[in-house]
Amino acid sequence: MTGQDHIGRVFGNRVMEIRFRTPSSEPLQVGEMLVIEDESSDTKYLVRTMDIEHGADMEAPDWMEREAGLMLHKDSAQEKVVIDNLLDRLYKVGVSTPLGYIENKVFRKTKSIPTHFSRVRRTSADDYDFLKQYLGDVEVGRLRSGDRVLDIPVGFSGRAMPYHIGIFATTGMGKSNLMKDLALSCMKLRHYGFLIFDPHGEYYDGGEVGKKGLKHVAFKDGLEVFSSRKLDGPYNSLRISAMEIEIDDLANLYEFTQPQLECLQAAQWKYGNRWLLDLNEKEVSVISQDLQGRFHEGSINVIKRRLDNIFRFELVTTDEKFSITSNILNCLQNGKVVLIDTSNMFEAEELLVSTVLTRAIFEKNKSLYADKEKFDKLPPLLIAMEEAQRVLSQAKGTIFSQIAREGRKFKVGLCAISQQPKLINEEILSQFNTLFILGLADKRDRDILRNSAKQDISMLDNEIQMLMPGETLIASPFTPFAVPAKIHLFEDYVEAQNLLSAEADAAKLKKASTDKKFF
């Protein structure tokens, strides 16, 4: 151990709070992970700094306050303030919480305290050897200690996908960037099916000048894109068939009264799987007659007006064979990333397409469940939904909340992205086993996550408030503690790792050579 690594000595101890003294010049940070070496055994305690205080070796407890007062007087008299002579007496107190202890390379929860005056030091890469087995195969960033980034890749296990993933952060804190990293990892691995709905049109080409998207990276075989707007690059057009739309899907988009719902059910019963088309095409009086006059023509009219809206969307086709649903199911089962660009759609269309596809995936997996051999071969699937609070605010009622409750059994997980986790139903939120907590400005949002996290992160509130864009805590039951990470900045990562596609590389070279001409 070098002298530089050794930064302090323990002086105060409780099992859940260890205090140590460190020189006032030491750039200690909240969130920093440190090792405390027990002098009497081979035990190392791994701790995380929660808070930092000032201390001084003076008898009077209010000495610092008085000294600051004297300095203020001198300031106002424009006298020179010298503090060099005081430096020897000043120090900092690190307040830390134990993550666990390591003994014979095994990590355990702390049940004891280090001996008096144990040394405190910065961590080195081998201190984290025990952690590597927990960090998963879907890489999204590197381990972080305070704002220092360590050269240890961090991710999560794809097997955790059906246990649902929540990505929560205030706007601008790095949710979309994290999604691109996640997609890139899945495209590379080809072990998981990952469906992404992109209402902002930012994942395919980066969305704005200077940003990169999935079209710029290698591993093209791992990506399939569907869009109803024109994209610069290969994509399929986005169509679903009217025959795939169910009453529940409509109920997601519009509020129906009980008689209107009953009318929809009666029509479905009467017309079979063409019910939506028939309701749309037939005259009100004909429908009324077909349904034996049980429903007001007014109700039927309301329903028809709403269907008008749906058929006005170019998204819905009346011809079953143009539907993309089975193509998407195949791609996912082949371990691909499927990107659905919904950025030119109205919100109702976007919700309709995500609901219909999500239900198709869930039902497909559910139907395969009985065939054990086939089911065992299915890769875990993950469905990412932006602004997830829109479809998860109630415990029941949408296919998304159903998946949150039942999806794990059928290998279907949700990846909910939201800047307002407080608007998600608490029971649903508690189903999310892996939480990516990025910077969250709102206290209520932080409180909600603290309660639903599968690890005790109550002592980390200071840290969460201080997170910069791309800095995260990953809380899950699959790691021994909430893992602090710095998410890769997608653009930098693909360059540094040489993951650009051949075309993107060629375009870059071309740009570099034309740029040169200007000099």
Ligand SMILES: Nc1ncnc2c1ncn2[C@@H]1O[C@H](COP(=O)(O)OP(=O)(O)O)[C@@H](O)[C@H]1O
């Ligand atoms: N992992 C990261 N590392 C560095 N900067 C980041 C990172 N993630 C995001 N940023 C910065 O923050 C900006 C907003 O990120 P974005 O992912 O669009 O946030 P959100 O989707 O949460 O609104 C990015 O343009 C980038 O400049």
Ligand SMILES: [Mg+2]
């Ligand atoms: Mg975003």
